Amino acid sequence: MRAFAVARFLAADAVRSQRFLIPLFLHGAILAVLFGGDPGPPPAPWAASALALYPIAAWLALTVANTEDPVQRTVTVAAAGGQVPVAAGTLLVALAGDLLLAVLSVAWPVVATGYPHPPAVLVEGLLGHLACATTGTAVGLLCARPVIGKIGWSLLAAVFVVVVTGVQPWLPPVGTSVAALEAGAGYPPLALGAVLGLALAGVAAGISAAVARRS
Amino acid sequence: MPVRPGALRLEAIRKSYGGAPEVLAGVDLGVAPREIVVVAGANGTGKSTxxxxxxxxxxxxxxxxxxxxxxxxxxxxxxxxxxxMPASAxxxxxxxxxxxxxxxxAVSAAELLEALGFVGSTRTPMSGLSKGNAQKVGLAQALCCSAGLLVLDEPWSGLDAPAAQVLLGRLAAAADDGASVLITDHTGIATALAGARHLRLQDGELRPAPPQPAGQAPLVVVELWCPLDPAAAAAALAPFVRASPAGDRLIVHVPVGRSDALLRAALDLGCSVLSVAPAPDWSR
Known part of the structure; x- marks a missing residue:
């Protein structure tokens, strides 16, 4: 699968360039603040960390998608045999980042607080974070090259979309997942949110590939 | 790995961006295995597209x-x-x-980079490479992958004369191995590619084009020391353009594609080579 070769290539440069460090540290700082002191029993405190993960994941996806110069990207596309493996590889790296940040967010209060965290609650937390993170990935991919070429417009568009969609408790998958974590509504709405978020990320990668083909 | 060739065929290709006039207005082009096609054309005629x-x-x-x-x-x-990431990665x-x-x-890329005269470390980040060195890394990634189709846009851009010679040899070798080769060139160096088909892109259409005369190709300046009469040596090297005696030395300007043949002829005459360098007016 050439998508995995693309993913290894993009991940290698993300690690070497240390561009992934800022979103990672920022999220770590948010977790430290949220789970310092007494956050209360799970899963309610995860509502805030999951919501925070939404823009962080968008940032990460934008960074990964903009790793290469547009001209150099043409070399990668020719080598990989088309836009689809390149878009899929970008998606894979962003999703791997989502998983890492989601696991970190779920594990933090387990270590930092004294509350019991039964496995069912851990699954809820993980699904809620994945729902927000994958939706963030979708936003990031749609705001990055080749859909939006200029980084200034990319940031403006991503911030606008995240702010508008992140604060609607009725809006799936982010709003509903955050609300479900807050209310302790169990895992069905969270699983639905995660599946929906993953689907959105997949659609965003597809749109990205389609736009690139027309260039 | 052996080259897996393909007979590339572009059929009635049209391309336009937004509402702008068509860049390509119905281009038909076939590039067979072992064939080299050179596309010329003014700037902005759609060669890169x-x-x-x-x-x-x-x-x-x-x-x-x-x-x-x-x-x-x-x-x-x-x-x-x-x-x-560095060039090696x-x-x-x-x-x-x-x-x-x-x-x-890795082995063939390292060997090609050395032949092209890549200077510096392959551990320097790609973003820190000079234009010429970046071009050499770009050539290495394209030429060291057993590609059945080579598509090179102005491959001689930014290369010095010795590297240009090496590239000519590599393109001929790639075609011999079965690859289809499609290149653009406006340095004129591609005229030295034996058996290449030369086309010209104009008004969005491809037409056959005669290769540019060799006199327009970039020149290499060769300085020779000849024990026999320099004037006689100049006469003997007459097939090569602009041989001018300078004291007991001989300055020869030769198109880049023929510099190797000139050196062979000069050595056969008993001359010694003092220097080989690109002409001062070497430019794109």
């Missing part, structure tokens, strides 16, 4: 591309990089994308 479509980076607005080889080596018009990843064996690709 045509090559991007041939390489599979861009889709035509209408028309079809058939028979593209499974592995494509592509070099864009300029090869900028904002990557933090980049070449390793590109070899994986090209589905080429990593060890074999």
């Amino acid at each position: 045509l090559l991007r479509i041939a390489a599979g980076c861009s889709r035509p607005t209408s028309g079809r591309v058939r028979g593209r080889a499974p592995v494509v080596g592509y070099l864009p018009d300029r090869f900028p990089s904002q990557l933090r 980049y070449l390793k990843h590109l070899a994986a994308l090209h589905r080429e064996d990593a060890t074999a690709a």
